[in-house]
Amino acid sequence: MKQNIVLLTGASAGIGKSAAEQLMNKGNIVYGASRSGGEAKENKESGGKIIPVKMDVNDEDTIKKVIQQIINEQGRIDAVVCNAGNGIAGSIEDTSIEEAKYQFETNFFGVLKTIQACLPVFRNQNYGKIITVSSVAGIIPIPFQAFYSSVKAALLIFMNALALEVKPYGIQCSTILPGDTKTDFTSSRKYTKASQTENSVYLKKMKASVSRMEKDEQNGMDPADVAKAIVWQITHKKVHTFYVTGIQYQIIYHLFNVLPTDFRLWVIGKLYA
Numbered sequence: 001m002k003q004n005i006v007l008l009t010g011a012s013a014g015i016g017k018s019a020a021e022q023l024m025n026k027g028n029i030v031y032g033a034s035r036s037g038g039e040a041k042e043n044k045e046s047g048g049k050i051i052p053v054k055m056d057v058n059d060e061d062t063i064k065k066v067i068q069q070i071i072n073e074q075g076r077i078d079a080v081v082c083n084a085g086n087g088i089a090g091s092i093e094d095t096s097i098e099e100a101k102y103q104f105e106t107n108f109f110g111v112l113k114t115i116q117a118c119l120p121v122f123r124n125q126n127y128g129k130i131i132t133v134s135s136v137a138g139i140i141p142i143p144f145q146a147f148y149s150s151v152k153a154a155l156l157i158f159m160n161a162l163a164l165e166v167k168p169y170g171i172q173c174s175t176i177l178p179g180d181t182k183t184d185f186t187s188s189r190k191y192t193k194a195s196q197t198e199n200s201v202y203l204k205k206m207k208a209s210v211s212r213m214e215k216d217e218q219n220g221m222d223p224a225d226v227a228k229a230i231v232w233q234i235t236h237k238k239v240h241t242f243y244v245t246g247i248q249y250q251i252i253y254h255l256f257n258v259l260p261t262d263f264r265l266w267v268i269g270k271l272y273a
Contacts, residue, residue, distance in 0.1 A: 003047065004028040004234055005074045007067070009057055009114060010084030011050070012038045014183030015133060018227035019081065024048035026235060031070055033057075034084070057084050057110030063117045071121065079129035079234045080118045082111040087148045087185060089210045090192030091202035095147060099192045103147040108154055119166070127170040131233050132159055133226075136179045136249050140256060141265075142213065143273040144195075144206045156242075163241055174239035176229050179249035180213075180220030189214075209272045221246050 006023055010016035011032030020030045027046035031053050032038050038052035055066045070077050085107045088099060115130055122128030137145065138152030156175055163173035195206055226245045233239040244250045256264055 002078075004078040005070065005076055006030045006079045006081060006234060007033060007070060007077055007114075007118070008081040008083060009033045009055065009110075010133075011052075012036050014185060015178070015181065015223045015226045015230070016081075016083040018224045019083070019230045020050050022224070022227050022231045023234065024050050026231065028234070029074065031066065033066060057082075057114050058105055060113050060117070063114055067117050067121065076125060077118060077121050077128065079131065080114060081230055081234075082114050082130075082132040083230075084110060085133065085185075087145065087189045088192060089145050089148075089189055089206065090195030091144055091200070091206055092146050094194035094200050094202060094206075095192045096194070100147050102190075104151050104154075107148075107151040108158070111155060112158075115162070119171075122166070122171045123169045125170075129172050129174065129234060129239060130159075130162065130166075131174045131176065131230055131239070133230070134159075134175050134177050136177050136244060136253065138177065139253060140268060142209075143269070144202070144209045145213070160241070172239045173241060174233045175242055176226065176233075177242070177244045177249075177253075178221070178226040179244075179246050179252070180216040181223055181226055182218055182220045183223050186214050186217045205273065212272055 006028055008016055008020055008030055011020045012034035020032045023030045024041060024043050025046055025048060027048045029048065030050045032050050033053050033055035035054065035056050037054040040052055041050040053066050055062050057063065088103045111132055132155055134155045135152040137149045138156045141149045159173050159175045194200055229243055229245045244253045
């Protein structure tokens with residue numbers, strides 16, 4: 001099996017950490033990027049490694065330095081996995097423009113900056129794989145987390161357009177859409193300032209909605225299962241352009257595409273609004 005050189009963001013926890021370890025165990029070299037850096041690991045039996053690198057996906061200079069480091073040390077990059085992300089909750093009315101921009105900064109523009117920095121390398125090689133972690137929330141709108149849903153939907157469309165643009169250069173694109181997953185993403189979720197005040201008319205419903213979502217997340221799939229889908233894209237010749245993880249979410253996705261919009265929104269409203 002080919003030893004892949006992979007840059008993976010958000011590698012210090014959750015899905016990213018599991019994907020890095022699985023790739024290492026299969027003999028690949030993973031540059032695990034996070035703001036904290038993390039610890040180096042090696043699987044002597046497979047020859048795989050995790051090389052921690054400090055990288056903020058919102059800092060273009062840092063991204064370029066890490067990519068140059070990988071090229072200097074390995075001579076190539078076979079794949080980039082854009083997994084770093086965060087979440088913000090609150091009603092649309094209770095969300096400031098600055099808070100909405102915060103949601104898009106890492107989840108969309110951080111992905112964009114990372115991919116743009118990798119594209120010249122991939123074009124010169126005439127191959128490369130770009131994998132992003134979106135969410136089923138990018139297909140199913142979540143009340144009181146509208147900006148999270150919106151950014152994940154934007155990421156999905158962006159990746160489809162990118163796939164068309166870079167196909168002539170041997171570059172493949174894949175978007176992974178997990179459903180509820182048990183990670184520390186739940187405890188890291190932020191709330192808009194106005195949504196937490198007693199003056200918010202949405203306070204009670206917002207708390208109930210997010211509480212339901214958090215319960216679903218903590219009873220959700222193992223991050224290792226989502227990581228397997230990422231690893232599959234890297235270790236196989238051709239990627240899935242679009243992949244929903246988990247049978248139950250695959251069923252939900254297909255139903256969501258055929259059911260009338262009003263009925264879909266009614267169901268979501270019963271669950272989360």
